[in-house]
Amino acid sequence: MPTVLIIDDDSATRAALETLLKKKKFCVFLAPDGPTGIRLIGSVSFDAVVIDMFMPGMDGIATIRELIKIDPTVPFIAISGYAFTDKKQGAPDFLGMAIKLGATAALQKPFDLLDLLEAVDRAIEVRQRLLADARGNLAPHRHLSGEPHDEHPGR
Amino acid sequence: MTNILVVDDEVGVCCVIQHLLVREGYAVTALTDGRQALDVVARSDFAAALIDLNLADIDGNDVIRAARAARPNMPIVMMSGMVLESDHGMPESLGLSARVQRLHRLAKPFKPKDLAQLMREILTPDEAFAPARMQCRQ
Numbered sequence: 001m002p003t004v005l006i007i008d009d010d011s012a013t014r015a016a017l018e019t020l021l022k023k024k025k026f027c028v029f030l031a032p033d034g035p036t037g038i039r040l041i042g043s044v045s046f047d048a049v050v051i052d053m054f055m056p057g058m059d060g061i062a063t064i065r066e067l068i069k070i071d072p073t074v075p076f077i078a079i080s081g082y083a084f085t086d087k088k089q090g091a092p093d094f095l096g097m098a099i100k101l102g103a104t105a106a107l108q109k110p111f112d113l114l115d116l117l118e119a120v121d122r123a124i125e126v127r128q129r130l131l132a133d134a135r136g137n138l139a140p141h142r143h144l145s146g147e148p149h150d151e152h153p154g155r
Numbered sequence: 156m157t158n159i160l161v162v163d164d165e166v167g168v169c170c171v172i173q174h175l176l177v178r179e180g181y182a183v184t185a186l187t188d189g190r191q192a193l194d195v196v197a198r199s200d201f202a203a204a205l206i207d208l209n210l211a212d213i214d215g216n217d218v219i220r221a222a223r224a225a226r227p228n229m230p231i232v233m234m235s236g237m238v239l240e241s242d243h244g245m246p247e248s249l250g251l252s253a254r255v256q257r258l259h260r261l262a263k264p265f266k267p268k269d270l271a272q273l274m275r276e277i278l279t280p281d282e283a284f285a286p287a288r289m290q291c292r293q
Contacts, residue, residue: 043168045264071264
């Protein structure tokens, strides 16, 4: 059962996404803020992480940067309740920034729940492909050294 | 049902590990307080213990030593986010013999399936299959 972590300060969003993903047989964990999410990511390697861009304290971009430091193989999906794409006002495009940081998808709230499901499925596929590639690259070394199976290559 | 002790000072991490183990059919006692863990490992019986090295109040190694002293045959999983370099023994910082039996490592962040596999491996066959039998009865 794939594990998904949702980091969002809005309890209603967390509850809605949890209900949706659990119905689809995902194992869902919740974090109400960036630091809590980062602590969980530091302990468990999730199959996908959904990150809200606008949170008090540590925002989504800062959370993504920490996530990448801890576990660069974890795919993440950025969600945002605001559209800051008007460059005339000088407001940054946070979803665009998230994509540049490696988000597998960026969804503007309110988004279609089916779009989120599709994004999570795609993120998990990306992770499985990355891990399979990494295993393939490490296979000769493991064979020669007799090392056990390594699920966390490059760490 | 096989009872597993989990000691981690992060409440969220405790909850996640507890959820993952319960999903595998184990019963879990989760503690975030290292000093309380010292008391619990001395008084209660567990099939295995997962203990984080970096506890907030005391050194996780102290809990590991207390668990080993109280339960010489209980498998102990030491969890840590730090790099556990040696393949054959514990890091020097642990001050524990590399030959201590039934002491296992789980580097964070770990994959849920690795946790499940480790638990199956470290528990004796009878203990490991107990959760499945319990599930069948329900």
